Amino acid sequence: MRLSIQYYDLILLGILASLVLGxxxxxxxxxxxxxxxxxxxxxxxxxxxxxxxxxxPVSSTDDLTEEVHEIELPK
Incomplete structure (x- = not known):
């Protein structure tokens, strides 16, 4: 399995780094x-x-119009 760092991972690291820097x-x-x-x-x-x-996290406003369907979680 290949580990990949995405944009939002870097943002979280940046927030942590700013507090540690302070x-x-x-x-x-x-x-x-x-x-x-x-x-x-x-x-x-x-x-x-x-x-x-x-x-x-959305590409366009069209992404916001999609209807979300409820799922059942196993008990």
Whole structure:
């Protein structure tokens, strides 16, 4: 089985990396982590914004008109 990394996997890694970067900046510099973590979280917010609004999981608005059918799950 071949492992592949997709766009949304990279976005999740980017969000995690921004928070780790904020913590590391607070721990390794004179700046407080109460300042650096929220500041670095802005990078994560930008990634989330781009993923949801600019490059969403649908190709076109026609994808949104498909009817969803209910499935029965085994008990």
């Amino acid at each position: 913590f590391a900046a607070g721990a390794l510099t004179a700046l407080s982590t109460a300042v650096t973590v929220p500041a670095a979280a802005l990078i994560g917010i930008a990634l989330i914004y781009q993923t949801i609004f600019l490059r969403g």
